[in-house]
Amino acid sequence: MLIAMWRSRVVLLLVLAGCPTAGGQYVQGERQAGDVDRGETNGRRFDFVSNKPEQDDWQIRITGSSMWVSYAHEDAADKLGAFNLTDKETRKLWKLIDALDIASRKVGKKDEDEGYVSLRLKEPGEDGERHHIYISRASEDRDLLALARYLQDLTEKYKRERPNF
Numbered sequence: 001m002l003i004a005m006w007r008s009r010v011v012l013l014l015v016l017a018g019c020p021t022a023g024g025q026y027v028q029g030e031r032q033a034g035d036v037d038r039g040e041t042n043g044r045r046f047d048f049v050s051n052k053p054e055q056d057d058w059q060i061r062i063t064g065s066s067m068w069v070s071y072a073h074e075d076a077a078d079k080l081g082a083f084n085l086t087d088k089e090t091r092k093l094w095k096l097i098d099a100l101d102i103a104s105r106k107v108g109k110k111d112e113d114e115g116y117v118s119l120r121l122k123e124p125g126e127d128g129e130r131h132h133i134y135i136s137r138a139s140e141d142r143d144l145l146a147l148a149r150y151l152q153d154l155t156e157k158y159k160r161e162r163p164n165f
Contacts, residue, residue, distance in 0.1 A: 046097050047120040048151060050137065050165040053113065058163045060151055062097070065090040069155050071163070083158040093154070096147040097121070103131045111136035117144065117165070137165070 048060040056073035065087070069080040085093065102121045110116050115137040122130045135144055148165050156162040 043124050044094075045122045047118070048147070049118040049120075050115070050148075050163070051110075051118065052115040052137070058165060060155070060163075062093060067093075067154060067158070069159060069163075071161075080155070080159045080161065085154065089154065093150060096143070096150055099143045100147065102133055105133045107132065108134040108136075110134050111138065114138040117148075 043064050046062040048058075048062075050058045054073075056071070059068075059070045059072070061068040065085045066082055067085055068082040071078045071080065100119065102119055108116075110118075111134075117135045117137060117139075118132070119135065120130050120132045135141060152163050152165070
């Protein structure tokens with residue numbers, strides 16, 4: 001009986017030794033910045049991108065109650081990552097986004113001299129259709145400024161870095 005148990009253990013160890021570790025082998029690949037998954041979903045999503053003339057930008061994506069933040073300057077990028085907002089923060093943030101009324105605004109133009117903010121809103125059920133506008137960084141749009149300040153506050157709270165939009 002004891003010999004049979006030892007044989008079964010030896011057979012099991014030999015079988016396990018021939019199996020790939022952790023479910024398989026992984027192949028490293030290079031990803032371009034445009035291929036980065038920033039939380040694609042079928043829900044409501046908002047993208048805020050501040051483009052400055054100095055060739056740096058802040059990218060923020062809000063998906064439901066999740067916020068993803070990244071900063072880039074020329075070819076260097078600092079992906080600060082994602083975090084979850086509280087219910088209170090989520091309600092306030094979406095209220096500020098809704099106050100912009102992006103769907104009814106004109107597309108606007110990219111202001112290459114002053115820099116510009118790109119705003120994109122995707123509502124649930126839209127098949128690729130998004131509301132996308134540009135607003136100059138020189139704008140004094142109170143709704144945009146209120147949203148930008150709140151995004152700065154949230155980023156500083158969760159990532160200890162204050163964006164300079």
